[in-house]
Each structure stands twice: as C-alpha cells, then as structure tokens.
Amino acid sequence: MMRSTTEVIGSHSVRHEMYxxxxxxxxxxxxFSDARLAALAFLRAPANDRPFVLRHQGNATHVVASAKAGTKLIEPGRLDDTFRAAYESAAIANAF
Structure with missing residues (x-):
C-alpha cells in the first residue's frame, strides 16, 4: 500500500493526500489522489463486500469510510470534509 507522495517544487515540498x-x-x-474518484469507487462497491476507504496524510492513515451491516458510512469524528462532500455529491448524482 502506498503512503502519501511528496513532490519537490523548487526548495519546497508539497504533500498530497492519498486515498x-x-x-x-x-x-x-x-x-487515488483525488477524493472524488475515491468516493465514486467506494459508492460503486457493493456494501455486502464490506468496502472501506483509508486516507493517508503524512505518516498517518485513517479509515474515513466503511460498510457495516450492509450500510455505507462516513466515519464519525474524522475530519475529512473533502471526501465527505465528494461522496455526498456522487451519491446525489447517481440517484438520478
């Protein structure tokens, strides 16, 4: 599994979130380096297969979404509003 990547721009390093x-x-x-693509992949995975999403930022890895008892949930207490907004947007778009 890959951790977050670092690119060097001039003398500055930029860290990217990875999912x-x-x-x-x-x-x-x-x-995925894009929260929208990660949210779409999670949305498309069958809940019965118990999918989940890990967010890697720096040296930390957190579960930000998972499926339990046949229901997909964004984990409470995790501050990843980017993934949450992307998931909610993808869920609304796929409802139509």
Missing part, C-alpha cells in the same frame, strides 16, 4: 479504496474486504486496494 486507498478497498472494494472487497481481503483484496488489494486501489489508490
């Missing part, structure tokens, strides 16, 4: 979406529990994840 890993595991579409089926026990399988290898798909990495």
């Amino acid at each position: 890993t979406v595991i579409c089926k529990s026990g399988q290898r994840g798909i990495e």
Whole structure:
C-alpha cells in the first residue's frame, strides 16, 4: 500500500493526500489522489463486500469510510470534509 507522495517544487515540498479504496474486504486496494474518484469507487462497491476507504496524510492513515451491516458510512469524528462532500455529491448524482 502506498503512503502519501511528496513532490519537490523548487526548495519546497508539497504533500498530497492519498486515498486507498478497498472494494472487497481481503483484496488489494486501489489508490487515488483525488477524493472524488475515491468516493465514486467506494459508492460503486457493493456494501455486502464490506468496502472501506483509508486516507493517508503524512505518516498517518485513517479509515474515513466503511460498510457495516450492509450500510455505507462516513466515519464519525474524522475530519475529512473533502471526501465527505465528494461522496455526498456522487451519491446525489447517481440517484438520478
């Protein structure tokens, strides 16, 4: 699994958030640097396969979304408004 990447621009380093979406529990994840693409992959994964999303930022990795009891949930207490907004937007767009 890949951690966040660092690009060097001049003498400054820029850290990017990375997301890993595991579409089926026990399988290898798909990495995204775009929260919208990660949210769409999570939305499309069947809830019964128990998908989940990891966010990597710096040296920290957090579960930001998961499926439990057949329902997909954004984890409470995690401050990742970018993923939350992307997921809600994708869910609304796919409802039509």
